[in-house]
Amino acid sequence: MKNQLSSILILLFGLLFIGNVLAEDRNRPEIGKKAPDFTLPDATGKKHTLSDYEDKFVVLEWLNHDCPFVVKHYATGNMQMLQEKYRDKGVVWFSIISSAPGKQGYLKPDQARKITREKNAGPRAVLLDPDGHVGRAYDARVTPHMYIINPQGQLVYMGAIDDRPTTNHDDVEGARNFISEALDLLLDGRGIEINTYQPYGCTVKY
Amino acid sequence: MVRVTWPRTAMIRLSELFQKIMKKCRFTIISGFLPPCLVLILAITISGHANNRVSVTLFPEVAGLTDIDSNTDTLWLGVAMNIMDGWHVYWRNPGDSGLPTTIRWDEHGFLTPDEIHWPQPTRFDEDGITTYGYSDRVVLLVPVNVSREKSKAQMCASENNTANKNQQHTLSAHMNWLVCKDICLPESTHLSLAIDQEGNFSGYSKTAAGMIELSRSLVPKNVSDWQAEAELASGILTITLEPGSEKALFPDSDDIYFYPHKQGMIEHTAPQIATATDNRLTLEIEISRYLRSTPDRITGVLSSGDSGKSWLRNRNIPAIEITFPVTSGANPE
Incomplete structure (x- = not known):
């Protein structure tokens, strides 16, 4: 028994060491801290830099049009409705595709333009992140994974789009949508109640 | 990993x-x-x-x-x-x-x-x-x-x-x-x-x-042979397990893992650090960055992982269901 325990201990110290290395290696955007800056091309080739949009609220939406959780929000028109509603209120909305070439959801610029048109989507731009470096900087794990950045460039919301982690289209109606809830409060100059919520969706196909 | x-x-x-x-x-x-x-x-x-x-x-x-x-x-x-x-x-x-x-x-x-x-x-x-x-x-x-x-x-x-x-x-x-x-x-x-x-x-x-x-x-069973409690401090949940009866057995495993019943409690990807001493086992787990407040209690499944080693003497119980109270520990920050 003693021997067993000491071997466990040795292994566990090993794990502890590995764990620390891994933990330090991980990017962790935090609420209230500066959101990682980035520059990415959109589907027309134009480059967008996050810090150019300081003075505005920015929404980042991780996107994969073939993911059933994303389909739920596009087929019902929910995502387009949010994009349009808050564009009219001066919010900058970026849809970011971090799928690697050959993986589900990856789109070449012309394909991205086409599908955006077909879905009648209205983000400021669809940003292409095929090497996934921006997705990893934000630790974006699923589609749709949502982030809101305030005019000071700080992250004020990260997580799920709403409180119904399903692929069922009927669940859009009646869901508590954290993006519209947060944006309404923020645009009204008020604090937000829910600034993080366990995100749901398909894994980002890095 | x-x-x-x-x-x-x-x-x-x-x-x-x-x-x-x-x-x-x-x-x-x-x-x-x-x-x-x-x-x-x-x-x-x-x-x-x-x-x-x-x-x-x-x-x-x-x-x-x-x-x-x-x-x-x-x-x-x-x-x-x-x-x-x-x-x-x-x-x-x-x-x-x-x-x-x-x-x-x-x-x-x-x-x-x-x-x-x-x-x-x-x-x-x-x-x-x-x-x-x-x-x-x-x-x-x-x-x-x-x-x-x-x-x-x-x-x-x-x-x-x-x-x-x-x-x-x-x-x-x-x-x-x-x-x-x-x-x-x-x-x-x-x-x-x-x-x-x-x-x-x-x-x-x-x-x-x-x-x-x-x-x-x-199906993991809730056994009274193990007692558990936990403290949450600096983003780490430390679960302490102590034998609740003679039957409790430390599984000889380097792959002990706690699966919470609820999503958004722990950082699922993070390694879980188990430390065994003479009469207790502690498991340190990074909590989820999506956890907004300290839960009163957490329920989940404690598994001995690939080893398949039992948590009870003379029985083959490689996973048990545990529920433990959570207290907020001092935060050094």
């Missing part, structure tokens, strides 16, 4: 069982005892959609209403999910992505199904994401409360009513799940358990009953 398999022994036992079913079927076809096996084969073939990655079969543990244990008035149903190679379905807490399987039962005159009892899940690590679920094959268990009075009344009513003589008291449900490989697909099927006028269930066979029994042994 972490290996992924579900306990080898369980996998082997399940596949052996399946082979046995097939063997038995061949034998009975030859010997003429065709009907029970035909039913089983038909059930497997019919259920689910042809294009699904998962085929689903529903079966009861006993043959009919009269066989139900009168002490518990509970009928156990098995819902077998046969999953296409390379794909997986999810546990009650799917982890970083995915979706738990759900069964929505239609209202029934005298049967009231309860929540799913989930066999011990396994961990899938891919691309900086950790999810919890099952590959290959899993049998979910559903206890169904049987109301004796109502069942008698309803069975008699239809017996006395010639028009309803052949009426079936079918219990039905809609089942949804997400199945993932490199991509994810939502799938669904209709489940039904027919009950004939004599109270016999559809889908019953001895092998099916055996599958339920095997699956029950894989």
Whole structure:
């Protein structure tokens, strides 16, 4: 028994060491801290830099049009409705595709333009992140994974789009949508109640 | 970093069982005892959609209403999910992505199904994401409360009513799940358990009953032989386990892992650091950055992982269900 325990201990110290290395290696955007800056091309080739949009609220939406959780929000028109509603209120909305070439959801610029048109989507731009470096900087794990950045460039919301982690289209109606809830409060100059919520969706196909 | 398999022994036992079913079927076809096996084969073939990655079969543990244990008035149903190679379905807490399987039962005159009892899940690590679920094959268990009075009344009513003589008291449900490989697909099927006028269930066979029994042994039990409590400080949840009886045994494993029942409690991808001393075991787990406040209690499954080592002396219990109170510790920051 003693021997067993000491071997466990040795292994566990090993794990502890590995764990620390891994933990330090991980990017962790935090609420209230500066959101990682980035520059990415959109589907027309134009480059967008996050810090150019300081003075505005920015929404980042991780996107994969073939993911059933994303389909739920596009087929019902929910995502387009949010994009349009808050564009009219001066919010900058970026849809970011971090799928690697050959993986589900990856789109070449012309394909991205086409599908955006077909879905009648209205983000400021669809940003292409095929090497996934921006997705990893934000630790974006699923589609749709949502982030809101305030005019000071700080992250004020990260997580799920709403409180119904399903692929069922009927669940859009009646869901508590954290993006519209947060944006309404923020645009009204008020604090937000829910600034993080366990995100749901398909894994980002890095 | 972490290996992924579900306990080898369980996998082997399940596949052996399946082979046995097939063997038995061949034998009975030859010997003429065709009907029970035909039913089983038909059930497997019919259920689910042809294009699904998962085929689903529903079966009861006993043959009919009269066989139900009168002490518990509970009928156990098995819902077998046969999953296409390379794909997986999810546990009650799917982890970083995915979706738990759900069964929505239609209202029934005298049967009231309860929540799913989930066999011990396994961990899938891919691309900086950790999810919890099952590959290959899993049998979910559903206890169904049987109301004796109502069942008698309803069975008699239809017996006395010639028009309803052949009426079936079918219990039905809609089942949804997400199945993932490199991509994810939502799938669904209709489940039904027919009950004939004599109270016999559809889908019953001895092998099916055996599958339920095997699956029950894989569902982590709440044992009083281990006592647990936890402290949360600086983003780390430290669970302390102490033996609650003589039977408690430290599993000799370097792969101890805690699966919380609820999503968004812990950082699923983070390594969990177990430290054993003479009479206690501590497990340090990074908490989720999506956890907004300290929960009063956390429930989950504590597994000895790949080692399959038991948490109790003289018994094979590789996973236990634990619930522990959580206190907020001093934060040095």
